[in-house]
Amino acid sequence: MALELGEKLKAAFTENLNLKFIAFVLALLLYSLFHGAQDAQRTMTVNLVALMPPESADRVLVSSMPPSVRLTLRGSRSALDDLHSDDIGYLQIDVHLGSERRVTLDPGMVHVPPSVRVEQIDPPAIDLVWEDRVTRDVPIQVSVVGTPAPGFVVKGVPQADPATVRVRGPKSEVLVLQHVRADPFDVSGLTEGSFPRHLAIDRPTGRVLPDLATQSVLVTAEITREVVERPFVKIPVAVVGQAKGKSQPNEVDVRLVCPPEILRALRPEQVVPKATVHSTAASGSESVAIEVGVEGCEAHTTPSSVVVRW
Known part of the structure; x- marks a missing residue:
């Protein structure tokens, strides 16, 4: 009994093998044609290109613009499967006037095969800000x-x-x-x-x-x-050229501007403001500029001169 069943199964697969193969191929072809003709949907991204104002217009877009948009396409499955981004190219908008505030993206702006239609563009519009x-x-x-x-x-x-x-x-x-x-x-x-x-x-x-x-x-x-400053307050004025000369005022303030190493080694007694009298008269008075001689330093005195009487 089992042997007979095995023989029948073998015959079912091996008899009329050519006819069975042709039937299988025809079934695949019919399935493919039916499946490919079915209505389908697909999304695809394409680049967005803008025709901007010329340099001479002196208009600048200060809002952001998306580099690409997303298309929702509908058509036969076979047509959509064969469609590539290169077949569509890019979506171009014209904003060369530099005054457009809003650009609406219409499906008619996209070039697709006749068997495919654009159902939606995301975003559907772009708001623009110019300066x-x-x-x-x-x-x-x-x-x-x-x-x-x-x-x-x-x-x-x-x-x-x-x-x-x-x-x-x-x-x-x-x-x-x-x-x-x-x-x-x-x-x-x-x-x-x-x-x-x-x-x-x-x-x-x-x-x-x-x-x-x-x-x-x-x-x-x-x-x-590098220089640093150091003040010396109420330093007596030394009168030179007249032994009996007295200055008015007899003390001045001295501000020294020196390299740090000079100022660190300077002793207060080395700061001597001098008023040199050049007159040889037996008596008199003279306005004399104060001089402070400290090598390597710039000296500033207050006041800058005194009156010497003798």
Whole structure:
């Protein structure tokens, strides 16, 4: 019994094999045709291209624009399966006037095969914000990094030549821009002198652009010896040239500006304000400038002169 059943099953698979194969192929073909003709839906992303205003219009788009949009497509399954982004290309919008506030994306703007239609575009519209483009000169700011050689300091602020750079961009950004930065000036190990260097200009943030002709700036840093100040109060005035001369006032305040190493070694008795009388008359009076001779130091006296009587 089992043997007969096995023979029947074998015959069912092997008899008329060619006819069965043809029937199988026809079934696959019919399934493929029926399945491919079914209505289907597909989403696809395409690039968004905008026709912007010319430079001469001086209009700037300050709102963001999506780089691409999402399409919802409907058509036969076979047509959608064969469709690629390159077949559609890109979606172009025309905003060359620089005054459009809202652009609606219409399915008719997308080129697709006749058997495919665009059901939806996401986003369906784009809101735009425009500003006038303005030009303005702003100062160049230079910062200092590093430390000069011991005993030396940077004198003042490094000077840029030119001192300003012309920038252009949206009005709201250009008018609030305080400065444009140059690369930091490295003063490491420098001693006394003047040091010019060409430094690159950093691009401002946002949509502001510097003048393309000004990519770098000449910056000069002055390095001088480090100095400190020390006051000496109510120092007696020494009258020179007249032994009997008396000064009015007879005391002055002295302020010395010196390198630190000189000032540290200076003793108060070395600070002697002098009033030198050049007159040889037996008696009289004369207004005389005060002199303080401390080598390597700059002296300032208050008052700067006294009246000597003899």
